[in-house]
Amino acid sequence: MAKPVPSDLEHDMSYRTVFAWRIFAALALGLAFSAPRGAIAEPLVIKPLAEARVASLPSGTLFWRIEQFESAAAARAAAGPWSLVAESAGKVWLFTLGPAGGASVGTKIAEVGPIPRIEANHYLLRINDASGPNGSVTAVHSHPGSEAFFVLQGQQSIRSRNGTLRVDAGHAEAGQGAGQAMQVSSSGATDLHALVMFVVDADQPFSTPATLP
Numbered sequence: 001m002a003k004p005v006p007s008d009l010e011h012d013m014s015y016r017t018v019f020a021w022r023i024f025a026a027l028a029l030g031l032a033f034s035a036p037r038g039a040i041a042e043p044l045v046i047k048p049l050a051e052a053r054v055a056s057l058p059s060g061t062l063f064w065r066i067e068q069f070e071s072a073a074a075a076r077a078a079a080g081p082w083s084l085v086a087e088s089a090g091k092v093w094l095f096t097l098g099p100a101g102g103a104s105v106g107t108k109i110a111e112v113g114p115i116p117r118i119e120a121n122h123y124l125l126r127i128n129d130a131s132g133p134n135g136s137v138t139a140v141h142s143h144p145g146s147e148a149f150f151v152l153q154g155q156q157s158i159r160s161r162n163g164t165l166r167v168d169a170g171h172a173e174a175g176q177g178a179g180q181a182m183q184v185s186s187s188g189a190t191d192l193h194a195l196v197m198f199v200v201d202a203d204q205p206f207s208t209p210a211t212l213p
């Protein structure tokens with residue numbers, strides 16, 4: 001039996017259907033190629049708050065003592081040769097590098113250490129402010145000295161070859177020694193706000209690009 005010959009209307013509808021599917025496929029393919037392959041992580045916001053260049057470090061095992069004061073003038077009056085005054089989160093902070101158990105004039109908030117020592121001709125003490133939403137991150141880098149972390153809000157993660165250190169709000173932790181590759185990120189349910197303390201070789205670049213596996 002001979003196959004029925006499609007009418008002009010049927011032929012036209014069939015043609016339009018094939019054409020429509022070809023347009024849909026082309027658009028889908030185009031979207032697939034134009035869609036982003038992955039969102040670029042937002043950078044963590046880093047702001048220097050205070051720094052000082054010193055010729056030597058205190059003797060013995062080093063710790064950072066963190067205190068709060070009612071005013072910047074009161075904090076400066078209590079500051080020693082290895083102290084830094086900074087203002088952040090609506091508060092006045094005094095950070096003092098020295099032995100554990102040092103006397104506090106202000107309200108003692110935390111003491112963090114031991115801080116790895118370095119040998120240098122000149123030293124830079126610095127306080128940085130780090131902030132950003134969950135997922136914001138620094139590039140992989142290293143410093144010519146040590147850093148320590150005090151988290152005010154959120155959670156801070158520090159990835160290194162030794163694993164990942166996580167610091168929660170209200171806690172302080174000592175970081176790694178000089179020349180260690182690391183990547184710092186905001187990893188909490190709320191935006192990160194942290195204060196970061198450094199003791200580095202003042203004659204070397206403060207930060208150097210590095211790599212991690």
